[in-house]
Amino acid sequence: MKRLGLSGNYAVAYAVKMADVDVIAAYPITPQTTIVEKLSDFVANGELDAEYINVESEHSAMSACVGASLTGARVFTATSSQGLAYMHEVLFMASTLRTPIVMANVNRALSAPLNIWNDHSDAMAERDSGWIQLWASSAQEAFDTTIEAFKIAEDILLPVMVNFDGFIVSHTYEPVTLPDEEEVRRYIPSKPLTNRLSPRLAYSVGVVGPPEYYYEMKYQAVDAMERSRQRIKEIEADFNQRFGKDYKDINTYYMEDAEYALLIMGSMTGTARVVAESLRRRGEKAGVVSIRWFRPFPFERLAEILKGVRGVGVIDRAVTPGGPSNPLFVDVASGLYGMTERSVLQSFVAGLGGRDVPTDEFEMMFSRTKEAARNGRAGPCVYVGLRE
Amino acid sequence: MSKKKLKGWKEIPMGGMITEPGSSVQFDVSAWRTYKPVIDQSKCTKCGMCWIYCPEAAIIIKEDGKYEVDLSFCKGCGICERTCAPKAITMVKEESV
Amino acid sequence: MSTALRTIKDVPKEEYFAPGNRLCAGCTAATAIRQILKASGRNVVVVTATGCVEVATSYFPQSAWRVPWVHVAFENAAAVASGIESAMKALNRKKKSDEKPHVIALGGDGGTFDIGLQSLSGALERGHDFLYICYDNEAYMNTGIQRSSATPYCAATTTCPPGKLSAGQSTQKKDLVAIAVAHGIPYAATACPSYPFDLMNKVRRALDVEGPALLHVLTPCPTGWRFDIDRGIDVGKLAVMTGLWPLYEVVNGVTKLTVQVPRREPVKRYLEVQGRFKHVKDEDVKRIQERTDLLAAKFGLGPVRQ
Numbered sequence: 001m002k003r004l005g006l007s008g009n010y011a012v013a014y015a016v017k018m019a020d021v022d023v024i025a026a027y028p029i030t031p032q033t034t035i036v037e038k039l040s041d042f043v044a045n046g047e048l049d050a051e052y053i054n055v056e057s058e059h060s061a062m063s064a065c066v067g068a069s070l071t072g073a074r075v076f077t078a079t080s081s082q083g084l085a086y087m088h089e090v091l092f093m094a095s096t097l098r099t100p101i102v103m104a105n106v107n108r109a110l111s112a113p114l115n116i117w118n119d120h121s122d123a124m125a126e127r128d129s130g131w132i133q134l135w136a137s138s139a140q141e142a143f144d145t146t147i148e149a150f151k152i153a154e155d156i157l158l159p160v161m162v163n164f165d166g167f168i169v170s171h172t173y174e175p176v177t178l179p180d181e182e183e184v185r186r187y188i189p190s191k192p193l194t195n196r197l198s199p200r201l202a203y204s205v206g207v208v209g210p211p212e213y214y215y216e217m218k219y220q221a222v223d224a225m226e227r228s229r230q231r232i233k234e235i236e237a238d239f240n241q242r243f244g245k246d247y248k249d250i251n252t253y254y255m256e257d258a259e260y261a262l263l264i265m266g267s268m269t270g271t272a273r274v275v276a277e278s279l280r281r282r283g284e285k286a287g288v289v290s291i292r293w294f295r296p297f298p299f300e301r302l303a304e305i306l307k308g309v310r311g312v313g314v315i316d317r318a319v320t321p322g323g324p325s326n327p328l329f330v331d332v333a334s335g336l337y338g339m340t341e342r343s344v345l346q347s348f349v350a351g352l353g354g355r356d357v358p359t360d361e362f363e364m365m366f367s368r369t370k371e372a373a374r375n376g377r378a379g380p381c382v383y384v385g386l387r388e
Numbered sequence: 389m390s391k392k393k394l395k396g397w398k399e400i401p402m403g404g405m406i407t408e409p410g411s412s413v414q415f416d417v418s419a420w421r422t423y424k425p426v427i428d429q430s431k432c433t434k435c436g437m438c439w440i441y442c443p444e445a446a447i448i449i450k451e452d453g454k455y456e457v458d459l460s461f462c463k464g465c466g467i468c469e470r471t472c473a474p475k476a477i478t479m480v481k482e483e484s485v
Numbered sequence: 486m487s488t489a490l491r492t493i494k495d496v497p498k499e500e501y502f503a504p505g506n507r508l509c510a511g512c513t514a515a516t517a518i519r520q521i522l523k524a525s526g527r528n529v530v531v532v533t534a535t536g537c538v539e540v541a542t543s544y545f546p547q548s549a550w551r552v553p554w555v556h557v558a559f560e561n562a563a564a565v566a567s568g569i570e571s572a573m574k575a576l577n578r579k580k581k582s583d584e585k586p587h588v589i590a591l592g593g594d595g596g597t598f599d600i601g602l603q604s605l606s607g608a609l610e611r612g613h614d615f616l617y618i619c620y621d622n623e624a625y626m627n628t629g630i631q632r633s634s635a636t637p638y639c640a641a642t643t644t645c646p647p648g649k650l651s652a653g654q655s656t657q658k659k660d661l662v663a664i665a666v667a668h669g670i671p672y673a674a675t676a677c678p679s680y681p682f683d684l685m686n687k688v689r690r691a692l693d694v695e696g697p698a699l700l701h702v703l704t705p706c707p708t709g710w711r712f713d714i715d716r717g718i719d720v721g722k723l724a725v726m727t728g729l730w731p732l733y734e735v736v737n738g739v740t741k742l743t744v745q746v747p748r749r750e751p752v753k754r755y756l757e758v759q760g761r762f763k764h765v766k767d768e769d770v771k772r773i774q775e776r777t778d779l780l781a782a783k784f785g786l787g788p789v790r791q
Binding site: 395406414421437444467469471 | 551
C-alpha cells in the first residue's frame with residue numbers, strides 16, 4: 001500500500017494499470033486527456049502490458065473497445081463531453097451487445113457554446129444508453145470506483161461509465177491511497193473473458209433484430225441493469241471487506257433527523273456539506289443527500305432516506321429544455337412517485353459550464369428548500385447565479 | 389401455415405447472437421425463382437465455372453464429381469446458364485404451383 | 486506463405502458462406518464473398534459494416550456465416566476490426582489466448598468511401614494486421630439505390646437522377662486504392678468476382694502480408710444497375726474488358742497489372758447493358774471513353790477494338 005499525491009485523472013490511470021487491461025483506445029479531449037497520457041507512459045515503459053490504440057476519433061474509440069471486448073479482452077477508454085456525444089450510437093450498441101467495457105467520463109459541458117469546464121450535460125445525454133453510471137467525487141473515489149467498475153462490468157456484462165467532475169476532480173491533486181497491485185489483481189483476476197468471436201464458435205454478433213425479436217433482445221439489457229442493483233451492492237460490500245472503503249449507492253450527511261435537504265450529484269457535495277455543517281451549528285435541521293449510482297438509479301433507498309424529510313432541493317448540473325424539469329429532478333420525482341407521503345421537491349440548476357457555486361448560493365438553496373418545505377409547495381425552478 | 393413459437397428473452401442468446409453458423413439454410417429462398425437450371429450431364433465438362441460463379445452455392449459437386457443443382461437454395465438467377473461454356477445448362481420455367 | 490490457386494481443383498470445396506441468405510437473386514457480392522472465404526479458409530473473423538451484405542445475411546435467427554462474424558455500425562468496420570486485431574495481439578502476448586484468426590473488415594462502397602472513410606484511414610495509418618475489403622456496387626443499394634462517392638459519372642440513382650437539369654451523377658468515382666496506398670500500406674488491389682482466381686489469389690496475398698491490406702472489389706448489382714439477373718458476371722467482365730475496371734495490385738507502392746486486356750471493348754458495350762446509363766448522351770459516352778482511355782494508358786492496357 002502506498003500514498004501518492006494524484007489528480008483524479010492520474011488516479012484513474014493507476015487503477016487501469018492495476019486492473020491489467022489488455023486494450024486501451026485513446027483519443028484526447030479536455031479534461032480527460034491526462035488519463036490517456038499517463039496510460040501511454042505506463043505502456044511505453046512496460047509497466048502495463050496492453051495494446052494502446054491511438055484511434056482517430058471517439059466514435060472509433062468506442063467501436064474498437066466493442067470489438068476488443070467481444071474478443072474477450074479487458075478494455076478501457078476515457079472521454080468527455082463532445083467525445084461522449086460523438087460515440088453516442090456506439091454506446092447503445094455496447095450495452096445491448098453486453099460488452100463489459102469500462103470508461104472514464106470526465107464530466108464536461110456539451111457545446112454550443114464551446115466550454116471545457118464541468119457540468120453533467122454530457123452524461124445526462126446518455127441516460128438511456130443502458131450503461132451503468134457511477135459518480136465519483138474525489139481522486140480516491142475515482143480510483144476505487146474504477147477498480148470496482150471492472151468487477152461490476154464483468155459480472156453483469158454491462159458497460160460501466162465512471163463519471164467525475166472535470167477539473168474539480170480530474171485535475172485537483174489529493175492524497176490517494178493505492179492498494180497493492182497483487183491485492184487488486186486478486187480482486188479482479190485478469191483471466192480472459194469469453195471470446196464471442198472465436199473461430200471455434202463461429203457466432204454471428206450484432207445481427208438484425210426484426211420487430212418480432214428486437215423487444216426481447218433489448219429487454220435482456222434492461223433485465224441485466226435491474227439485476228445489477230443487487231449485484232453492485234454485493235460487489236461494493238466485498239470491496240469494503242478487502243480494501244476498507246465503504247462505498248454506497250447514496251451518501252447521506254446529517255440525514256438522520258433532517259427536516260430539509262439538498263440532493264446533489266458530484267463534487268458540489270463538498271460545498272453543500274460545509275454549508276450544512278454551519279447550518280446545523282445554527283440549529284437548523286439541514287442535510288445533504290448525494291447520489292453515487294445514477295444508473296441504476298437507487299430510488300427505493302432514496303425513498304427510505306427521504307421518509308419524513310419535508311423538503312428536498314434537487315440540484316441539476318444539466319438542463320432539459322422544455323421538460324417538466326431537469327434530468328436529476330425527473331429521476332428523483334418519478335422515483336418517489338409511488339410514496340404516499342412525499343417530500344416537497346424544489347428544482348435548482350447550478351454550475352452549468354463550470355460556473356462556480358459558492359457557499360452563499362448554497363445558503364440560498366437551503367433556505368429556499370426550507371421555505372418550500374414549510375409552504376408545502378415548491379416554487380418554480382431556480383436558475384442559481386443566472387444573470388438577466 | 390402454422391405460426392412457430394418464437395423464443396422469449398430468456399432463451400435468445402445473450403445480445404441477440406446467432407449461435408448456429410449458417411442457419412440461413414433454414415430460410416426458404418427456392419420460392420423466389422421463376423426459372424430453374426437444368427444441367428445436361430452429357431455436355432457438362434466439369435469445368436466448375438457454374439460452381440464458382442453461383443451466388444448461392446446452389447451448384448454442388450457430388451462425390452462422383454458430377455455437378456448438380458441444389459434446388460432448395462437456387463434463386464433462379466441464371467448466372468450458371470450464362471457462364472457455362474459448353475452450354476450444358478438451360479434455365480427452364482418452373483411448373484406453376 | 487499461402488499457395489496460389491491455379492485450377493478449379495485447387496479451390497477448397499467448403500462453403501463458409503451459406504445459402505438461404507436474403508441477397509437478391511444474381512447478386513455478385515454473394516459470389517465474391519463465397520470466393521473470398523474459400524481463399525481465406527475458416528480461421529477468420531469477419532467484421533461487416535451496415536449494408537446489403539450485413540442486413541441480408543444476419544436477419545435473426547438466420548445467419549449465412551459459417552465463420553465468426555460481427556456487425557456494430559455503419560462507419561466503423563475498420564475501427565471494430567482494429568479493436569479485434571489489437572485484442573488478439575494483446576491476449577496472445579499475455580498468454581491468455583492462442584487463437585490467431587485473420588481479421589477481415591467488409592464494407593460496401595457507402596460504408597467505405599463515405600461514412601467509413603475516417604475509420605478506414607485511421608486503421609490503415611495505425612498499421613493493424615487486417616484486410617479491408619470494399620464490395621463496391623457503386624451506390625447505397627441496401628436503402629434503395631442512392632448515390633455514393635463510388636457512383637460512376639453519369640450513373641442514375643435516386644439521389645442523382647437524370648432530369649431536365651441533370652445527367653445523373655456529376656462527379657467522378659473516388660480512387661480508393663490510391664487513397665489506401667497513400668497511407669503507405671504494403672498491399673492494395675482491385676478485383677472482381679468475374680475473375681475468381683485473380684480475386685482469390687489476391688485475398689491470399691493480402692492475408693499473407695504483415696500489416697494492413699485493402700481489396701477493392703467491383704460487385705455488379707442487377708437491382709441497382711438495372712440489368713437482367715443472369716448478367717452479373719458478364720457485366721463484371723465487361724467492366725474489366727473496357728478498361729473501366731483495371732485489375733491490378735500495388736505491392737509496397739509498386740503497381741502491377743494482374744489481368745491484361747490486349748484489345749479493349751468500347752465503353753458503349755458496358756454502358757448499354759445497364760439501365761442506370763440508358764439516359765446517357767453521346768457526348769458523355771465520349772467523355773467516359775476518353776477518361777477510360779487515359780486510365781488504360783496509365784495501366785498499360787491495350788487499345789480499343791475497332
